[in-house]
């Protein structure tokens with residue numbers, strides 16, 4: 001079995017989620033409404049966790065949106081659980097657990113390109129910085145220098161009991 005190195009423990013993950021929530025608040029002081037768009041499945045869990053903190057620290061009306069990415073033959077197809085009326089003319093925050101090449105976030109972003117919006121921001125818990133797509137990460141938990149063959153495993157649940165990030 002490949003060796004696993006614990007990169008972030010439960011407490012550190014919660015601290016990063018709290019910090020990112022405060023950064024989102026600071027970046028949107030004049031806003032009333034925010035759409036958190038989590039990429040299924042771990043990005044969606046992270047979006048749920050951010051929603052929980054933002055409910056405590058902000059007065060935002062929060063909409064949680066799920067982005068699904070499915071492989072159809074060699075293509076990726078993105079879809080959402082809610083229609084565009086839920087994000088039209090709003091601030092959208094796309095959330096995923098890890099950024100590696102940027103492809104997943106690029107597809108997530110694609111969902112919103114044909115609808116007017118106020119602004120789009122991105123959140124990742126871990127940015128591995130192997131970008132081959134021009135995707136900016138606005139709010140990042142941890143920037144991690146990794147080699148390509150390494151794998152970042154994010155374990156996360158809604159309550160935060162199981163939270164761990166490993167490098168293997």
Ligand SMILES: O=P(O)(O)OC[C@H]1O[C@H](OP(=O)(O)OP(=O)(O)O)[C@H](O)[C@@H]1O
Pocket residue numbers: 039042096097098099100101102103104105152
């Ligand atoms: O920036 P990218 O190169 O698109 O990589 C990032 C994506 O990779 C991982 O998911 P994936 O399902 O690919 O990997 P897994 O085997 O860890 O589930 C991770 O959860 C991101 O969604």
